[in-house]
Amino acid sequence: MRNAVRCAWLAAISIFVMFLGLSCSSNSSTTYSIEGSVTPTEAGSVTPATGEYDEGADVEIQAEANETWMFSSWEGDVSGTENPIIITVDDDMVFTAIFEKLQYPLDITAEGGGSVEENIVESKMKDYEIGTQVELNAVADKGWVFVEWQGDLTGSENPQTLNMDDSKSVTAVFERKNYPLTISTEGEGNVSEEVVEEPAKDYAYETVVELTANPSEGWEFARWEGDLEGTDNPAEITIDTEKEVTAVFEREGYELTVNVTGEGSVNEELIDDASKTSYPFDSVVELTAEPADGWTFVEWQGDLSGDENPEEITMDESKEVTAVFERRDYALNINTDGEGSVNEEVVEEPAKDYTYETVVELTANPADGWNFARWEGDLDGSDNPQQITVDEEKTVTAVFERETYELTVETNGQGSVNEEKIDQAKTSYGYNSIVELTAEPDEGWEFDKWQGDLSGNDNPEQITIDEDKNVTAVFVEAEYELDLLKQGDGEGDIVVDPDKDFYNHGDEIELTANPDGTSEFDEWDGDISGTENPKTVTVTSDLEIIAIFGGPPEIETADWSDMRVTSVTSGGEVTDDGGFEVTERGVCWSQDENPILSDSCTNDGSGTGSFESDITGLSQAFTYYVRAYATNQAGTSYGDQIELKAGYISHGFINGLTPSNDSKFENRSYKLVKSEWKGGVDKIWIEKNLGASTAVKSATDNNPNGAGWYFQFNRKQGYYHDGSNLVPNGDWESGQNQKTDWQIENDPCRIAFGGNWRIPTQQEWADFRNAPASDDGMSSGNLSDAFDSLLRIHGAGVITVGGDLNDRGNTGLLWTSDTADSNDGTFIWIAGSGSVMDAGPKGGGTPLRCVKD
Structure with a gap:
């Protein structure tokens, strides 16, 4: 038989000519059949659905839609959208009417x-x-x-x-939305009523309001506070939320100029500088004229008149005052008893002459650690300073006694001064005693500063008792900051009620975590914990509050694999759980794009990581869209969708396998069939030859596009033959000698489709050949039986060792994966007269079919 096959390859051209001659000698007319179908089957009908017609006959076919459906287009041997449509029967025709939902x-x-x-x-x-x-x-x-x-x-x-x-x-x-704008004032003044007619008024969202601050007499505008800042006046504010604005006014200041005629000064308790001092509007200033030694106060001039001393002046504008002093002419003898002196500014030497009836004011100045006690001689009492009228020679003694000093400690706010040092509000200390004061604030308060005879904010602080001292420890309510943070894969914000810049000790605040979109609140962290939402917190210190938000998972859809007639394998990978446990994952599929959980879906467990999904129950030839999904408590996420045609596999240009990079060789699609004969149970086959671009019409179809590509044994390069030319040309090997079977790295089926696809073994082809027609086999028959089988094999012919095409339309040969010897490979040989399993030179070329378990 092997020799017979070799002879058949050499004589193929003459046999093909004889076949043509026999076909042309017949005078009988030719008839063809038509076969129509509907997709989906429930959408409508086509008329006529079947029939036999003479060659060249014109037949009108019409698609009729059922309720809620509409005709879309024709597919198969009839194309376009015309309905009804007239076709010319020149071959067996198979067509489908496609309907779509209204x-x-x-x-x-x-x-x-x-x-x-x-x-x-x-x-x-x-x-x-x-x-x-x-x-x-x-x-x-x-x-x-x-x-x-x-x-x-x-x-x-x-x-x-x-x-x-x-x-x-x-x-x-x-x-x-409308928002209120609340206007308040601090100081004396108002905000212009042309814009704000009352303390609170509602404005539409994003209304721009101009505010003008109008100070009262003696006051001036200082600044804006609240939701408006700065000193611009007028100023504009945009009402995009509830707003509150305060206009701050301060008293105007006036200058008081004090001049002196003669020798003396104005009481420095009120005026630190003899030139000018500013005072707020309507301030009342007491001026005391203090004459120098040998001088006496006479009168006020300028904006103050008369000789009353001290005298008050009201600062309702800038003022200028002159204090007039004159010399005195009588002697005044000053003595001291104890340690001290009489004011050297008034008495320059023990005796001085004053003008008659000059009134002299004497001030006793005790030395450090001494206290003025009383006057003796021509002046008595303990008033200091005290006036004496020099109407004759006078002698006065200032009596000084050692003194103790009182330290008065007060508090402003809630706290105390360290009781280890101070047992009561007042304590007497000896001259130059050093006392250390420690301010101890109560809970919820903070030490701010010292006031009075102690300043600054050092704590503890020392004070020297060299005179009566008055110290106030100022405490202020502690102000605690609230720092709000967000963490997690989700998004959201935290609402605080009340919302303030600072909080006092014991304030209660309500925290509400508001997730955005598909996010969900998970838990609190930082200085609080738990999942309660909203949550009430009592403020006792600065707080850092963290709201953890979770979001939907992140998932990627895996490419499909292991395509079968009505099923395929897909899957995905959950790359991020979104902050919550992933409770369900899988894939969803539909004939509509972007399938969701309400469509057909698998459930492939929980958690993160990769998973594999079996998609079953598909209708062959229909296009499906597939997306992986993952669900947690925040929601369901979907991966990118992939597209597949059920029961079909395809490939594009494959370098080293595709005949050339010409675009006509790039894309090939193959229908899958499932065999159930003995030895081939549950195996998946491609229904046409590898590289074929059209379906075969008959067992003797000689269309090169239906023949597919030809392969030499154990070579992955495919060849296309149009009947005259070989592509690629000049690469054909005239002889091949290998001792191996078809190697995996050269197997075009595995290269084209991956996975477990391969060339059938010699035994698998033998099982197909021997299988009865009832099991979709060819019953050891001829070319017609092979075409009527599940695999629809036709006469694609062979390419000889020399590279010539022989016997297309008459004989079908397909390689197995098994070698016979170093020169020959095994194949199935099918002709019009019968079939056999045989072997032939590896330098010849046959088509390939692909199979997987």
């Missing part, structure tokens, strides 16, 4: 600031199948609020579901 448009508009939620309606115009339930969710922009639906949807319920039983148009109506 769809209605949904037109969505928004009136005002807002939109319709994108996760329900992905664009402003979308078509839906009849009976589809569409949920619409109106989402208001910042500063706007949803009011109502108009059009084919009414009411204010949100979200709301719309039944797509017709074309629909819906409008979501939004209105602006």
